Amino acid sequence: MAGGDSDSESNSQQRPKGSPRRLNDGVKQRIVGALVLAALAVIFLPSLFDREGVRYIDVTSQIPAAPDIKPISIAEPQPIENIAPAPPVNEVFQPDYVEPSSPAPDPEAVSLAPESPAEPEVVAQGEAEPEPSKPTEAAAQLQLPAEETQLDDQGLPEGWVVQVAAYKEAASADRMRNKLMDAGFRAYTRAVDTPKGRFVRVFVGPKLSRVDAQSEKQKLDKLLKTETLILRYRA
Numbered sequence: 001m002a003g004g005d006s007d008s009e010s011n012s013q014q015r016p017k018g019s020p021r022r023l024n025d026g027v028k029q030r031i032v033g034a035l036v037l038a039a040l041a042v043i044f045l046p047s048l049f050d051r052e053g054v055r056y057i058d059v060t061s062q063i064p065a066a067p068d069i070k071p072i073s074i075a076e077p078q079p080i081e082n083i084a085p086a087p088p089v090n091e092v093f094q095p096d097y098v099e100p101s102s103p104a105p106d107p108e109a110v111s112l113a114p115e116s117p118a119e120p121e122v123v124a125q126g127e128a129e130p131e132p133s134k135p136t137e138a139a140a141q142l143q144l145p146a147e148e149t150q151l152d153d154q155g156l157p158e159g160w161v162v163q164v165a166a167y168k169e170a171a172s173a174d175r176m177r178n179k180l181m182d183a184g185f186r187a188y189t190r191a192v193d194t195p196k197g198r199f200v201r202v203f204v205g206p207k208l209s210r211v212d213a214q215s216e217k218q219k220l221d222k223l224l225k226t227e228t229l230i231l232r233y234r235a
Contacts, residue, residue: 104165112183159233160213161205173200
């Protein structure tokens with residue numbers, strides 16, 4: 001002890017007056033350890049004393065409640081009285097039967113391909129240009145005057161169709177119809193019972209104006225080299 005006191009006294013005597021005292025390493029380590037323990041106590045002590053550990057969880061559903069939908073009762077449809085039933089499919093758009101004035105053209109023999117336009121003639125320099133040809137009588141017949149649409153007794157527009165031909169075999173009628181449709185005509189077929197048996201007729205149309213139907217007839221007569229018929233169209 002005497003040696004320690006003498007060392008401290010010697011140190012105090014050697015330290016100049018007014019200089020601050022310095023902490024040794026041991027004291028610094030004790031202070032740092034105390035701070036660490038205090039921080040750990042602040043962090044973990046609350047959880048150690050909380051024995052219950054109760055946490056509130058919101059279990060409220062975010063899905064809305066199901067809507068209250070009431071079933072709607074719909075009355076059964078009732079038939080309307082005094083209404084004629086619809087005719088069979090084959091009788092719809094069926095004009096009255098008219099005996100054809102010429103035999104039906106062979107679908108395999110006719111060609112409905114449009115004629116290729118003639119190449120323009122080359123006029124040599126110095127020669128007079130030929131005068132434009134006047135329209136022929138057949139071309140003049142194609143340019144028919146316009147006609148107003150007429151209405152029938154029920155207030156519906158009258159229609160007209162061109163009967164192209166009537167065939168005993170449905171396959172021949174179908175081939176002719178397909179050729180007409182490929183050539184740009186609006187064609188369809190309908191079967192009809194006649195005193196001479198059952199025929200399948202090929203029609204083009206309908207047209208609201210008889211003038212338009214007459215124009216179609218002239219085109220078909222020229223292409224098929226036959227005599228077609230214009231009949232009133234019935235829906």
